[in-house]
Amino acid sequence: WKALEDAGYASSSLSPELRQRTGVFGGITKQGFHLYSARMQDRFPSTSFASLVNRVSYHLNLQGPSTVIDTMCSSALVAIHEACEYIRQGKGDMALAGGVNIYTHPSTYVGLSISQTIADREQCVPFGKGGNGFVPGEGVGVIVLKALDQAIKDGDGIYAVIRGSAVNHNGRTKSYTTPDPGQQAAVIRQALSQHVLDPRTISYIEAAASGSEIADAVEIVALTQVFGQRDSGQGDYKIGSVKPTIGHSEAASGIAQLSKVLLCLKHQTLVPTNAPEDFHPTTPFHEWPFQLQREVSPWKRLTIDGTEVPRRAGITSIGAGGVNAHLIVEEYIPETEHTHQSTNPTTPILFVLSAKNKERLSECAKQWLLYLQKKQNADLENIAYTLQIGREEMPCRLAIVAHDQKGLIQQLEQWMAVQESTHDCYFSERKASLDESNGQVTETSDLGELARVWVAGNAVSWSGLHQGKRRVRITGLPTYPFKRRTCWINCDQIDRTLTEIDQDKDATQTLDQVSQNKVVEFYTFMAEKSNAALVRRPVAQGAIPTVSGVPTEYLTFCPFEEKVPGFSMSQVFVHPERYPDEIRIIQAKQAEMRQVLFCREDFASVHTFLDIGCGHGTDVIQLAALYPHNRTEFKHSSTDLAERQLQRPIPSQVRPHYWHRSHLSHEQQSRVIPKHSHLT
Known part of the structure; x- marks a missing residue:
């Protein structure tokens, strides 16, 4: 368009x-x-x-x-x-x-x-x-x-x-x-x-x-x-x-x-x-x-x-x-440069605009005011010609008879203020379809009469008006100011529908069906089924020391500097008795990782510890035992998982939080990131 x-x-x-x-x-x-x-x-x-x-x-x-x-x-x-x-x-x-x-x-x-x-x-x-x-x-x-x-x-x-x-x-x-x-x-x-x-x-x-x-x-x-x-x-x-x-x-x-x-x-x-x-x-x-x-x-x-x-x-x-x-x-280099006289044309011009309604016509007039105020010595005759033959004719119409650029600007400003017909300015806000227009008007060259019949909804033979004159189309003029609309899918409705579907499914799902989320499935399996040997870590400055009587089994992966040929973390977790050497490597690396993570923390001055995705809960329970003043919280997919894994009660200052994927919206589900610890 x-x-x-x-x-x-x-x-x-x-x-x-x-x-x-x-x-x-x-x-x-x-x-x-x-x-x-x-x-x-x-x-x-x-x-x-x-x-x-x-x-x-x-x-x-x-x-x-x-x-x-x-x-x-x-x-x-x-x-x-x-x-x-x-x-x-x-x-x-x-x-x-x-x-x-x-x-x-x-x-x-x-x-x-x-x-x-x-x-x-x-x-x-x-x-x-x-x-x-x-x-x-x-x-x-x-x-x-x-x-x-x-x-x-x-x-x-x-x-x-x-x-x-x-x-x-x-x-x-x-x-x-x-x-x-x-x-x-x-x-x-x-x-x-x-x-x-x-x-x-x-x-x-x-x-x-x-x-x-x-x-x-x-x-x-x-x-x-x-x-x-x-x-x-x-x-x-x-x-x-x-x-x-x-x-x-x-x-x-x-x-x-x-x-x-x-x-x-x-x-x-x-x-x-x-x-x-x-x-x-x-x-x-x-x-x-x-x-x-x-x-x-x-x-x-x-x-x-x-x-x-x-x-x-x-x-x-x-x-x-x-x-x-x-x-x-x-x-493009024209054979002859086009020249025009627009500061004082020998004859007036008929400037026409149309739109679907008065609101759009006002926007159109505003665009043209800005254009004419910025464009010095505009080619009014060819601009008028371009608007007459090169724009769709719509019900709401404005026509101005102007003698020069300054007069045209003044007429546009006046119409913007009153939005009604005045001298040499013709306006009509028709509601009817243009299919009801009368026959073409070709009998007169009087611009005022043409303006009046055109805004009334009649068709005009614009080519006849310019017959015998060399006219060119002008590019770069303001185009129709379409009303801005957002055309998009109602994502709020989508999310509400998705939540309702998930809630209906979760009401009837079995535990096995919940595990279709492969991340949750794997994490839950590792937490509940693994029997890997417990890790005993030495006490180091700034690290969490081992508490007497508290096992230190960690449900975490561990970083390796280099690839270990034939190593499979999942196989070690499922069949730990078959991989004693690999378990020793895991134990050492898990201990080393915690030394790095906690080496700079002064837990005596920490009053709250939050562990999300806590695995067996080893860290939070050790901290609670070592620092009774420290309030420790953890989020887990099972309220009694840590207690069952460690076979000991959870200290009173440790607050577990149970969450389940059915309690989360679709957006929240996609943003849960396990195993982030925050110290305050």
């Missing part, structure tokens, strides 16, 4: 021919809504990749191809390439193309961690030593594509020109996800060859680099193969990456890269790639065919063989599954 509006098109006003020849191409590789279905009884939240583009075609009534692309991180750039091919081959006249990446379920981050593709820090460093993954990013972006000659003929606003695009695959490499510098170089050469472009004319590279040391180094090798031998050029050659700034948005990363390049072309400025001061590249800088852009600087045109060439950039996206994509983007 916003992309079409920005381009100056309203989907409802497209001709039947253009509607049938407008395609939608989108890249996506993740969603995750369906993962919430396991937590719900009567609902099944889900979507499909196809719906990403099919719903766009449906809502905008676009009847060309509606194609979804999933090539992982290169999805958006591949979607743009497919859209370009659709137009190049003459199959279509216009296309919407882009990508989206959102993380809707926590398991996405778990998966990235398990596969070790996510960074272990908050910012990725492209091309640097020690890079071990990317920082995830979310985003969505869309562009509108047309053939260049047709866009010029139609008076479209043009951000840039795609001079070449190409897609290939690595084929078989050392592993499924191993990048191939040869194929990355090949896809760049294919994009260059599409319009026989000289590699020396590419002055900037927006790299795929996302923070993986190996993958980023491979990309530099590929770029060196294509651009490393150039000569006879005058000017700077730069490289950068948007990902340290906004993260790596996977399927949407290509549209993020392209958006950055388009903005750089618009402002003729290169922006820095975030990198630390002590940045150490994997490949030495002197071997790079481009210099890392690390500051804001003008983007100057190159001079090749004595001829100045347009600013050109190459954009690379690399999918983890082996799909490489490259796009070559060039600044």
